[in-house]
Amino acid sequence: GAVVSQHPSWVICKSGTSVKIECRSLDFQATTMFWYRQFPKQSLMLMATSNEGSKATYEQGVEKDKFLINHASLTLSTLTVTSAHPEDSSFYICSARGGTSGLYEQYFGPGTRLTVT
């Protein structure tokens, strides 16, 4: 199957700083990318969906000014957590799809564990 990578795999930062997480599709062009957040013992919650070259569509309750998403190319999307606080500590997972249609399979990255102290 297709490979999606994330970097870093874990990060610890101080409260008030910003953190950028990268998501790359390694062997296919990702027309659509998704960002999820998962708290301990909970399911993955979709934060936003982005199509290459367009602004991201955020799910209800997700602050777009706090979670900046850039899908600048067909192989790279970034999530920047701005002014991070301890409550932003979570497991962030990206996903990539080769097309905009739901007929395309979803490929997931290994996740990034963010700890804000």
Next chain:
Amino acid sequence: SQQGEEDPQALSIQEGENATMNCSYKTSINNLQWYRQNSGRGLVHLILIRSNEREKHSGRLRVTLDTSKKSSSLLITASRAADTASYFCGTNTGNQFYFGTGTSLTVIP
């Protein structure tokens, strides 16, 4: 949840027994996918079933889909201790991909 619910929330069985978990969703889908997640790790894709399919098999896994009831089930036969994990269904609704609430499976050796 954003798209669906899973039940049971937690399931504990003896090794060798079968495990069944169910997923219900809210809107029309293009396909439904099941994933496994070991504690603190990433997702492992198990099986994809398209909206025009009713049943699919992969090794010890059997997935059914009933679009009229907006539900799916995952059956793991002859369970092993290594099957201990959380299982999530994911639904492709067009541009979004949502997860169910998940089932935590414990297989006791």
